[in-house]
Amino acid sequence: MTETTTDVAIVGGGIAGGALAVQLARAGLGVTVLEQSEHFRDRVRGEYMPPWGYAELVSAGLLDVVLRAEGTVTxxxxxxxxxxxxxxxxxxxxxxxxxxxxAAGMLNLSHPGACSELADEAARNGAEVVRGVHRVEVAAGSRPAVTYLRGDQEHVLRARVVVGADGRSSAVRRQLGVRLATTGPRTFAVGxxxxxxxxxxxxxxxxxxxxxxxxxxxxxxxxxxxxxxxxxxxxxxxxxxxxxxxxxxxxxxxxxxxxxxxxxxxxxxxPGWASYPLGDAWTDQPYAPGAVLIGDAAGYNDPILGQGLTIAVRDARLVAEALLSGGQWGPSVFAPYAAERTERMRRLRATADAMTRLRADFTAEGRRRRDAAFARFAADPGARLPIAAAMVGPDALPPEAFTREAADRMVALP
Ligand SMILES: Cc1cc2nc3c(=O)[nH]c(=O)nc-3n(C[C@H](O)[C@H](O)[C@H](O)COP(=O)(O)OP(=O)(O)OC[C@H]3O[C@@H](n4cnc5c(N)ncnc54)[C@H](O)[C@@H]3O)c2cc1C
Structure with a gap:
């Protein structure tokens, strides 16, 4: 068994984990990323970012890195x-x-390419990126540690904070005892x-x-x-x-x-395709003493909106800012992130619900509602308010954009 120490141990080197690793490593913190895959491959995940996601990449200093991954501004x-x-x-x-x-527009990219570029950028800035880990066990609390296997060899990584960035089926989330509420599937999708x-x-x-x-x-x-x-x-x-x-x-x-x-x-x-149920999952408490969850591990938005990458980049930026703010990493260090994320995800949940009612009601009545909504949009761009957050972000709009009444009005029959 080997034993090492670092400031921040990040479990999962996807978009969320990679985005956080780059920002912390650039600031000089000790960072170790533990990623289960030996090579990033196409898992049919998000490859589109809306304009507010583009702006998030700029704020996090990551636009150039992601553009290297077949980044295409549209x-x-x-x-x-x-x-x-x-x-x-x-x-x-x-x-x-x-x-x-x-934001110069929307951004399309290669998901596995972006994960690779972020991991390489983190490594160039001093992070250690360990590939091919398995059997990851997290102990949070006052002395956080991650135990994992690489090959047959057991390793213990001690850290000041452990970050769970291991995606929607997060093992770290389960080990921390964090439960997600869910909407259940609204629709199904294939990519x-x-x-x-x-x-x-x-x-x-x-x-x-x-x-x-x-x-x-x-x-x-x-x-x-x-x-x-x-x-x-x-x-x-x-x-x-x-x-x-x-x-x-x-x-x-x-x-x-x-x-x-x-x-x-x-x-x-x-070669690859995959289908998924689409829905939302969330928690108001994406952290525990000595540990925090980011990206899909902390709960995810219905992919019908295409927000997951942007959410992951925003999460990574907020957690990086919390850790780099100069204060102690006490139990409350992630409370502002959790509060912001809770409201952000609530708003995006309402937007996903409105978008599904607009675009994915395949009944005859659904089509009539869609016809009525598009007639309203042509006459008054403001009628799009309940779905506008998907492009401009959930905090650019007033609270009434996220009410059931606003969505009802958008798809009302004439
Ligand atoms: C069908 C579909 C379409 C989508 N379309 C879009 C879109 O157009 N735009 C958009 O923004 N979002 C979209 N999303 C959502 C987006 O893909 C996710 O929100 C995003 O990938 C989340 O990033 P993440 O880093 O949190 O998780 P992931 O991308 O899942 O990355 C998690 C990483 O952790 C690693 N890992 C997992 N378990 C362990 C473990 N135990 N130990 C070590 N490593 C581990 C994985 O190998 C992976 O590298 C879509 C999702 C789906 C399902």
Whole structure:
């Protein structure tokens, strides 16, 4: 058994753990990241960030690092759908480069690439990044420590603080006894990486609801794009099984709301796809003595909004600021972070609920409500208030944006 010490032990080297490691290492703290994977691979996670996420990367000093991971700035945002012709949809495209100060638009990236770049940047700044760890056991309290195996060798890492950044199924969260409340699944989604999508317009992200699916297209460079389909929760395994990639592309190609669905026929599915139930999970207490949770480990927002990376970067920045504030790392050091996160996640939960009602109600009545909502949006941009946080961030809007009444008004039948 080996025994080492550091200031901060971070379990999980994903976006949250990597973003925190870079900031702490740059400030000169001792940081050790314990990551279970030997190599980052595509796990079908978030690869899109809204303008407020772009601004978060700037605030955390991480934009340049993430841009190295196939980072692609996409200012143009088109909403297609049954309620409008493709021409009308394109004429109404939003320019997201003016929504948030300091953000040139939305940002698409490679998730495994961004994890690698953050880990490399942390290591360049003095962090130790240990890959291939397993059987991680965390002891919090006044003498925090992490015990883990690498190969057959047992190691003990003593730290002043342990950070759980080990994702939605967090073992650290379980070991700390933190429980998440959940909404349960609102919908189901599948994600796929595609190549050869050369006919897709440059710098354009798209979303829409057409027939029985809601879709997202996030292009990167050289014809590569991440696509997602969302559908009703009554058919969880709809796109599962052999040939899923081809069936996802074929579904996109046959949607009637695109100007040219044939661009998807020319594309090739990548090797990985995965489907997930979509919903929210949260806690008001993402910390314990000597330990704190960040990113999905601390609770996650419904991916229909595409906020998880931004949430992770904000978490990492706030926890870094708390640890670098110069005070003692006593039990209350994470209380301001927890309070901010609780309200942030409550607001994003309300936004996800409103977005699901708008985009993922596939009934005939849902379609009529969608038609009515898009007519309202055309007449009054303020009618979008209940879903606006997905682009500009939850703290840029007044409290009434997050009420059930505001969402009811947005999708009310005429
Ligand atoms: C279908 C889907 C679509 C999504 N789309 C978007 C999107 O478009 N935009 C967006 O912003 N977000 C999106 N998200 C959410 C986003 O992917 C997550 O919120 C984000 O990846 C969270 O980052 P994280 O670092 O907290 O967790 P993770 O990305 O899960 O990283 C956790 C890391 O910890 C490691 N780990 C796990 N357990 C251990 C252990 N015991 N010991 C050591 N290491 C461990 C893992 O290997 C991994 O590297 C989506 C999610 C899903 C499911």
């Amino acid at each position: 200012p143009r945002f088109v909403t297609y759908g049954d309620s409008m012709s493709p021409d009308d949809a394109e004429a109404a495209a939003a320019d997201t480069s003016r929504l948030v100060r300091g 796929l990486l595609v190549d050869g999508l050369t006919g897709w317009p440059a710098a354009t992200n798209a979303v829409g609801t057409c027939q029985d699916v809601c879709f997202f297209v996030f292009p990167r460079r050289d014809g590569r794009a991440r696509v997602y389909l969302v559908w009703d929760k009554s058919a969880p395994g709809r796109f599962a099984g052999p040939g899923a990639g081809e069936r996802i592309l074929s579904r996109l190609a046959t949607l009637t709301c695109f100007p040219d669905g044939d661009v998807f026929r020319a594309a090739r599915p990548g």
